[in-house]
Amino acid sequence: MLTVERYDTMAEAAGAIGERVHYLAGGTLLMRAVNYGYPGIDRVVRCREVPREIRTDTGGIRIGAGATMADLLASREVEFLHPVARLIGGPAIRNMATLGGNLFARSPYGDLAVTLLALDAQVIRAGGAAEPMESFLAARDRARGLVEAVIVPRVSAGEFRYAKVTRIKPKGVAMMCAAVWLRGAGRPSDPRIAWGNMGAGPLRAKAAERALNGASLDEHGIAPVLAACCDGLDPQDDELATAWYRREVAPVHLKRLLLGGRR
Amino acid sequence: MAIHKGRGFAAINYPIGMNLGGDPAQALVHSTPDGKFKVALAAIDLGQGMKSVTRQIAAEAIGVPVEDVYVDTADSDTGPHDMGSFASRGTHRVGNAVIRASAEARKQMLEAAAEELEVNATDLDTDGRGNIHVKGAPGRSITVAETATAAQFKQGRTLAGRGIFLIPLSDTDPDTGEMTPVTCFAHAALVIDVEVDDETGEVEVTEINSAYEVGRALNPRLVEQQLIGGAWMGVSHALYETTEPYYPDRSHAPVDFNRYLMPGPGQIVPHHIAVLERPAEDAPFGGKGPGEMCANPVLPAIANAVYNAVGVRCDRLPITPEKVLRGIRANGGAQPKGRR
């Protein structure tokens, strides 16, 4: 029988999380599971204190885990994330879905987590411990406690590129998505590339990152990047596409993203 | 990399209703004491407009304002038997049953009015605005409401009608196999324009031009609505929808509407429709049914347009980007067929 527990502070709520005990944030993932009687939920934890502020902090911009997609879209601080948040769900979902929830969303969801992986964001847990997004995502299924915030570096619009490949307009789930942090206004310097739905979770394309380092952003310059763009990825067959198709078109979409044109 | 434009054509003759058992439909009509008429049907309106159209048909056949008719559908406890909503049969089959039931109710209504006016029922007519008058003498009249009240409380008479429409089952000629499976057809022809991306296999429908022949359009706005929405559904079936993406392998069945794909409001296709009206002889006031055939020809037209654009012949639905891309690869590249 499902029970709901209510806490005043993040610290208390974090202590309550455990096996078969889940935290309720925006509800877009958890309530769906509750509605369908998913057997892995015994208790739902609510917290009165919901960190959702977005503010400048040491090392970048601190975004409270409770910030919704609508909060991100209302903030000029994180304008570079708007192209990502805008394509998540419809308006109602964007009023509900939180950054914290997105970090735990399974494919085909979790576009924001892909973006934060590309941007080398830091995850701040309730209690203050910080961890790089990459190791956090790799271990998220075993994670305990609560995420309190994310710190994302401040990037200019020109050095971040994002593409969500979906067949449904204006809003569909991602067959795949790609986030690229070029880092720098000229030639990419130590760039990062992350893919969504090209594996079990958000994944970096590290061979392609190395090929992109210092490359000129033209057809010739990015050819080695495209050749390596699926190295280390593990796309699967699912409802939206086959692994074969994903591998075939990933370079196409990355090429269009890097060259800047839609097609 | 290129975007290839393609154009496809398809035409359809679509049979109205089924031949199985003659595909009967029934209707019951009765009046309230204040002269409103209720039509009881077990037939189901899923949004196609059958409730509106049968209401119009009943009003016309009884001779009363459409506002005075109420159609009660979809309850097989209270409505007489109906085969169902399929095969574009609603307007034709149910409409014909409603006409028959309404005719009987009208006959009783005129007889009740004749008794009140002390004339022959055959001398009476309705004005469609709630009055019954002596032909050629509009001044000698009685309202439908007064007639119904008199029938109920004075004459002890019902104003009611029963209707069934049944096309006799067509036998098959044992020598030739010849039979008459249906009595009327609706028709359509479509030209569909697409753009195909030869690097991703993505297909975008850019325009639909169509002509639909549906008999008399009993409710032109509903007809147009159904054609637009039905063609959208055709696009959706052609390019997106499947419950089993890797059939006959049954894995990866979509579990929600985010993964069971349908085009969204950002993919509205400009659709120009010409509605042609050739009333069918055995149809209620000539109306056939747009029904299924507003969607069906969209599928082959899109398949033909894709072939025209890149030379890939897809014979399995939906025509996914992957099928198109595999076809392009198998052909050694896009092979546009050009305009003829």
Next chain:
Amino acid sequence: MARTPLTFTLNDAETALFVDEGANLIDVLRRGAGDLSPKQGCAQGNCGACTVLIDGELRLACLTLAETVEGRRIDTVAGLAGGPDLHPLQAAFMDGFAAQCGFCTSGMLMAARALLDRTPDPSRDEVIEAISGNLCRCTGYEPIVDAILDAAQRMRQGGRRAAQ
């Protein structure tokens, strides 16, 4: 099972009832409060049929834990019309044949209302974006988009008339 007392405002009416632990808002609105105007479609947050306003903000009732609306205001389609007078959105939907089976209509109307509350003169693309979380199976969306644009115009004209 423990039942939680819950009070909220539903279309101007103070509402008090008891809800089961884990109950979602669509269930409470329909079965508890008897407001059948929001529909339950997928219960997965995909279809938008249960769309309501909570404190003026567009939400999906199926993904809202009912007890979280304590003390808040909920607007549903049942409260859209002013007595016998249809809301301009309802009138425009009716005149524009923007519904067939009608199952999506409640959610569409609330999504459209949320848009027009903030954006009285929306572009076509803004309308499309506003209903992008609401599925329609029948219409192909075009009549719905047209009806919302029509309603926006009616409301702007009505507002001008009222101001004069």
